[in-house]
Amino acid sequence: MSSTTPVIAIFDVGKTNKKLFLFDEHYNMVHERSARFIETVDEDGDPCENLESLRLSVFDSLREVFKKKEFEIKAINFSAYGASFVYIDENGEPVAPLYNYLKEYPEALKKQFYDQYGGEADFSVATASPVLGSLNSGMQLYRIRHEKPEMFAKIKYALHLPQYLSYLISGIPCSDITSIGCHTNLWNFNRNTYHRWLGNEGILEKMAPIIASDSVVPAAFPGNNYSVGVGLHDSSAALIPYLVNFTEPFVLISTGTWCISLNPFNNNPLTREELELDCLCYMGYKGTPVKASRLFAGFEHEQQVKRITEHFNTSAAVYRNMDYDPGVIDRLKLRGRNETPRETEAPLTASLFGQRDLAAFADDVEAYHQLISDIIGQQYRSTQLVLKNSNVKRIFVDGGFSKNAIYMNLLASVFPGREVYAASMAQATAIGTAVAIHKHWNTRTLPGDIIELKYYSVTQALAKSDE
Known part of the structure; x- marks a missing residue:
């Protein structure tokens, strides 16, 4: 039968x-x-x-x-x-x-x-x-x-x-x-x-x-x-599997054309300053506010990769799986000592990389590491807006940048006091929409393995750098 x-x-x-x-x-x-x-x-x-x-x-x-x-x-x-x-x-x-x-x-x-x-x-x-x-x-x-x-x-x-x-x-x-x-x-x-x-x-x-x-x-x-x-x-649906799977406070950075940092554990009312920096509140599916900040980083990445490929005559596909090289980052940092630390002044609308002269880089690997480093400078400021005054210990990243080893390692390095994970889940929005009404159709308990996590630690990044 x-x-x-x-x-x-x-x-x-x-x-x-x-x-x-x-x-x-x-x-x-x-x-x-x-x-x-x-x-x-x-x-x-x-x-x-x-x-x-x-x-x-x-x-x-x-x-x-x-x-x-x-x-x-x-x-x-x-x-x-x-x-x-x-x-x-x-x-x-x-x-x-x-x-x-x-x-x-x-x-x-x-x-x-x-x-x-x-x-x-x-x-x-x-x-x-x-x-x-x-x-x-x-x-x-x-x-x-x-x-x-x-x-x-x-x-x-x-x-x-x-x-x-x-x-x-x-x-x-x-x-x-x-x-x-x-x-x-x-x-x-x-x-x-x-x-x-x-x-x-x-x-x-x-x-x-x-x-x-x-x-x-x-x-x-x-x-x-x-x-x-x-x-x-x-946007609210994509957050639901995380809320159901993790009880400890977290921030989710959902990456795509926009990189949206979502903090369901920050109940502080929005301020005028935060609004001016592109913060807003989503309403979660349980009716509580989720503080969010937006960064146009996926779009910026796409535009600047075009510049790199044209200058170095390479293919954009090269950068999808490029390995993280801490030695390159160390060199860029040393060279940056003579630069004014403009990260604090860079607007959240475009990264510093657009102002950089590509002829200053030894090769495309160096240029691409610098691009991601500049984007992380912005990402830090954007995510920090929703982290403020909340006891978040974990940061999850899903979407395109979660598969980018350079982005993930550099993100872990700028948030040393927090656990940083690349999270992958096929069709997060659709699964969240299904999970929202789980009790009305599903006789089983919610599975604990919907989300795959990969941990990035600062110590791993440093160890690689010393090898």
Whole structure:
């Protein structure tokens, strides 16, 4: 007799790739399907997500996996990028495009908003939201309210993208704190409730009821026995496996185009200075703030590697697995004695490396070690912003830089009092989204080996240097 495998289906919707994963009860991925859509344009001709393609893709993908008799779907959950609303009418139909969070925001309207609600600095501190225009999703609603009153009148609910995806399957409109609490201008972190401007503008009534991120709702289709999660903001989802696996305070540096340092154990309110240095707060899935600082280091790395490859006539592939050479770092440090220690003055927007003359380096290995050293100078300052006044002993690094031996060794050397680990976990966001509702679909205890760790110690780096 053939047995079926109980699984959870996770939709992980990024800007570029839309993926569907099936995980078994041990969190092994047993099926994956990927799709990419052609963007469409909104009424102003600006690029935006093709909402209809996305909706149809969700149903097509589910139909396909329901046909697979070897799997029994116990639950479905969703993670998606933030700062994006789907506006639905009383019949659940979208009444507007899914506006792109990079859409330019009218300066006059922005000025009107901040002038009315306390000024940029005070408002940003209260909502833990740097001034980011359309990237503050609440500002998209404010714009519709003032520029398109007829459209605004038709909106029954404004659902963040993960909650809209959940709504497609459950038919239950809801809001989730991980989406509301991430640089949206919607949440007053000081008072732990919506900011008063929502009531003043008639927007509060268009926010669906908040449902706990780790809860489930029934599916809309009769005769099924699976649960539906309410969906999560992807940045918060990626942190969940760490929160579940480690009880000791830690910081996670999630590396990619942006390197985001996340500290779930720092409850100090954001200051104006921190906001100016690109700090913000995410809301964790249990409803507590996660202090975060951002650094554009992945992008910077990509740009500067291009400079190195052009100057030394090499291939970018060489630097993916380059070994750490402490001798090279020692030489660079000796040479640096005559330089002004500009690390403290370097802005967090670009590393010092962009100002360096490549002809000063003996070879590309030396130049690349210097690039990573300069990036670590910035990374130290960025991570230090969220480490301040918290008793964190461990730093985990995941994403691209976790596989970079030079980055990891130098990071360990600038944080000598803390344990530094490269962490690897396939599909962290999707697994976090599944783990969030573990108790509602999985009969087994959570496995302790979801995350693979590799320890980097300062003493190892020094020992190599002495050999």
